Every structure is written in structure tokens, then in C-alpha cells.
Amino acid sequence: MASTTEIKARVPRPAMDLANWTTRQWGLATAARRGLPDFLVIGTKRGGTTSLFNYLLMHPGILGLYPQVRGRKSTDYFFRNLHLGEPWYRSHFHTDAHLERATRRLGYRPQSGEASPFYMWDERIPERVHELAPSVKAIALVRDPVERAWSHYQERVQNGVEPLSFPEALEAEERRTAHELERMRNDPDYHADAWDWYAYRQRGVYLPQLETWTATFPREQLLVLRSEDMYADVQSAFDTTCEFLGLPSVELPTRKTFNASARAPMPESVRAELTDFYAPHNARLEAFLGRSLHWS
């Protein structure tokens, strides 16, 4: 039997565009009756964000973004689509009536959310989220930053935007991303691809990113998971997340990894340099989390 993705691939592009436009218009027309996210999976990039979100969608009490058939993971609202306005954002969530029906069927209120690794990386986002949905719960996955940087680099190569070798890219990182943070601070609408694409090293310094969330939200509204724990035991990480969200846990039908990329070995000299670089940052993160992360 064909999957939703396969069926969508067979639908002509204009028909897809029309369907998307129509559902979005309907969503906008009914935006006043639609809710906001209960949770956000905020990162980290190449840390299992996509996998965790897909596992959550397997839960009967988790609703995907409207319309669910599109299978979207994120709206990119808080960094790219802010100008489209709150009604547009609400149009991605389900109506109160839909939630009530689901509540009656499930015996508890279902939850909605989205996932974007940029939500942890863009320091402007927590305040924006708080303004709109102060009770939202955030879930962050943190992965050994050395492995994360390498995986991030390989993904950029696969996307055709990385002409440099890994050592060259690390060396060029500051030049590539200089002034972008300043611009983001000065211009609420500014989004820099370079800030997303090329911050291989800085994006693995997790504590300041998590602190932007704890500076805005109560600490108990943030769950920090270790990516390696999820890779080793998907069900356990899923159960922890369900408990955090106040949902009953269920047995996952699959534990496959999503959005994984082929791995090539990292140059050893780079690994050693990155390991040294991250050591003090990881130590501070461990102190913040109150547990050892067992990273390289």
C-alpha cells in the first residue's frame, strides 16, 4: 500500500498547490477558533529533532500541524514567517471543536506542537513564543557537539551549499557568520541562512541557547534530553517526553531513525580540536543539567 508521501509525490504540483492554498484559506477563516501549540521541539539541529517529532506523531494524543496530511514538521513562524501574523500561525493548529471531539474519544485532551531546530538557535524566539503561548513546553535534544558539528557539515554538503572542507569550514565560521547576530537583534524580520547553515562550532555550545529559554520560561517548562539516550532507547526517551507533556505513554509502532544522513569518518585532527574546544562548555552544561553527559 502506498504511503502518504508516495501518494503526495504522484499528485500533480498544481493540484497540490491548490489543495494547500485551499486548506490554508480555510485555516485562516477559522483561525479565531484554533489553538496554539502545547509544545515545541526546539532542537538541536542534527540532534534527532525530526525523529522525536515523528515519534510523538505516533502517539494518539498528539495532533500534527493542520492539515495533517501534509505531514509538516514546522511552520517556521517565529523566525521566517512572523510577518504572516498570528492568524496564519493559528491556522496550522486544530479547531476547538476538533480538539473537543478528540478529547471525548481519547478521554484526555490531545496536544499539538511543532519542531524546528532553529527555535533553539535564534535567541529572539523564546520571547516571541512567550508572548503568544506562555504555557508552551519546550523539548531540547542535545547531542555530543563534536558529532553534531560533523553531521551538520555533512548535511550542508548534501544540500550543495558547502564548498569547503570541514577544517576550512570551521576556520571560516566566524567570517561567514560575522554581524549576523547583530543584524538579527536590530531587525526583527531578518533571517540569515548563513547563521543557520554554517555555525557548525557555535551551535554546539548549548548552554547559552538553553538559557535563552529558561530566562523566559520557568525551568519546568523545558525538557532537555540527551540525543544519544534517544538513539539508544527510543521508547524510554519517548516515555520521558510523554511524562513531561502529561500524556499517557504508549508503545511505539516503530523506532526507526528519521532524517539520518550517511556517515563518513571525521578527520581525527579535527575531532581532537573540537573535543578540546567543547570540554569547558560541556562541563558548564553538565553543571546546569545536574548530570554527566558522557561526551567525548
Added chain:
Amino acid sequence: MIAVHPLDHVTEQLWAPAFSRSGALRAVVDPAPDQEWRTVESYWLVPNAESARLLVPRRPRTTASRALTNYRRLRTPGTNVARFALGAAARLGVPLSASTVEVQVRHDAPPGTADLLPLARLSEALGRQVFASTGVRTSDNRKTMLQLVDAVGEPVGYAKVGWDEVTDRLVATEGDVLAAIGGGDGPVRAPRLIARLDYLGHPVTVTEPLPADARGSLTRVAEPTSEELFALTPVVRHARIAETGQLRAVRARLDEALDAPHVRELAGQALAVSAEVAAHDVPLPVTDRWHGDLAPWNRARDAEGRLWIWDWENAEPDAVAGLDALHWAFSTQRLAARDVDRMSLPDALAAANHHLAAIGLGEADRAVVAAAYAVTTVERACTIARHSGTWETAFISPDGLAHLLRQAASRQESS
């Protein structure tokens, strides 16, 4: 200005060396039957003799037809409609034009005289008889590019023929660069070199045909990614821009251009901006060469998504990284520009910014590279105008070039 007959351009660029070597060769439009002369090549002049834009081989019919319809995915739908109509007519033996041009050899010519002709030399070099169609080129740096087909019209390749000092250098450069690249084996390809020959003192470069499934529409083919942009022109070192061979050569040619009164002022302005560029003392990434004319009209993608890049005749070695990205942005802007004399360097820089960041250039460096690109563009136009003695054939006027330099200077100051 006296109008030049289209055929004079073709003769000048293609047959003149052979004709000057032997008085027993000639090209004649619609010749009357003459027992003294034997036709060895024959072409339709499309659409007519007075405004010919295309020379199509008359025989065999299949060859004529295929010469018109090969590489259809590289052309616009509108052009293809006309090409297919002409191709069908050629296949049926319907005349494509009221006029032909016949390349003839006199009956009393010594044996081998016809072998002086470029097509005969190409056939010999490629080991089989080839036929050629060609457009009539009248622009700056005009040179003949022959689309070669075999006896049944299958594409054999492209041949570029030099005819004067400038075009000889361009054709030779392309041959050297394509030999060095060797076609490429990754996601980006350059046509492989299949022959290089000497045509009575002028270089000829023959490259393989582009894949039949290559699409080259100006708007519907995905733009090069940063990875693709630098795949055939990788960074090989870091150096101050003043120490790059490309900028040094540009500045040397600008110095020479000061001798020509009609380009002196502009060359002087470009030298002043180049001095500011050269003062930038931060080491920048330097590529082993830049393509020199990477524009939407010089690329295509095949069915597997591989990017094909051709026309490497303006390549220069040892160039600061980013010039091709800026040229791509500038050329894309040029396609839509209402007034080429008022094109925006800041807009080109903004469009190329992600490529420049990708190759590791900092913000201030990017403004410097944009200024270097402006200087290079002005120098190229000055050099052509110096050789041709006029600005009349330039795609952008001296005023437009001065505007470009002013934008470059102000970018430098504000960076």
C-alpha cells in the same frame, strides 16, 4: 558606419586564412553555374542572404535537418518551433532560404587545395567526415563556433575557431582550461576536449557534444549551488588580493589601456579603484582559476541534475574566490535589465552574498571582491574597445562602466 554583409563576417572568421593561402578557393552567394569552379561545401543562408543569422549545410538532407533540431532542450520553445519547421522542410528537400553560399575550389587548383578549408581539417582530425552549421557572429570577441554533425546528423561536437590575435588567445585559453579540467567527474562537468588543431596559424578547439538531455533554459534550470559554483574552480590558497595573478593581469592591461585615448579616462578610473582593492590586506581564498563568463547562457543541467558549464575562453588563473558568483548575479540581472548602463553592483553583491559567505569571505572581503569584479568588467570592456578602436559594439557604454566603478568605490568606502 558601412553595413557589413553577414557573409563577410563568416568569411573573415572562418575561411579567410584558407582563402589567403590559396586563390583557388572562394565563397560565393548564389553562384551562377561555372565550369571553372567546383563546390565543396554548400550552406543555406537562413533566413536570407542580406540578414543571414544561420548557415545550415544543404546536404545530406538528414544532416541539414538534424543540424537544426539537435540540442533542442537548450533552446526556448519559440525558437524550437521555428527550428522544427525548418528541420522538417530540410528533411523534405524544401529550400530553407532563397540563397545559398557555396565554398568552391577552382578546377585547376593543385591537389589538396580543398584540404586547406577548416571543415576538411576538422574531418581529418576527427577521423570522419563532419558537417557544420554555424551562427553569424557580429559581437565583440566574435568568432565562429561550428556545431559539428556526422553524415546522419548525429552531434559530433563543437569547434571554436580563432581568427585574429584576440580570438586566437581566447580559443587557446579554452583549450588549455578544458584540457586541465578533463571534463570533471563530479556533479559539475565541462565538455571534454576531443581535439585541438592548428588551422593555418589559428587554434581550433573541439569539444564533445553536450548531452542530448541537457536543459539550458535561461529561467527554468536550477541555479548553481555554492558547491557547484566552486567544484571546477576550487580554492587552492589564501593570499592578499593584490598578490593574485588575475588582479595583477587586470591592472597590467589597464595600464596598457591608458595609451588609447578613447579608453584612457575609464582605464584611469578603474586603476584608481583597483588600487583601493589591492590595499585590502586580509588574506582571501584564491581559486586556481575563475570561469570568466559563468552566466545562464553558458550552462545546462542534464537529466541526472549534473551541471554542465561551457565557454571557458575568458578563464583566468589564480583569481580571488567569488568573481564567478558575482558575474552570475550580474549576468542574471542583465537578462532582466531595462538599462544595462544602470545595473546595480549592490544588488549583484546581495544576490551572490550566500556564495561569497559559503567560500569563507567575511563581509568586508565581499565588498572588496565586488569591487574587484567591477574593475575586471571595466578592464575587459576597455581592452576590447582598445583593440576594436570603438565603443560601438560594447554591451555596456563607458557611462555604464563608470557608474559601475562609482558603485564599487562607494561599497569599498562603506565596508
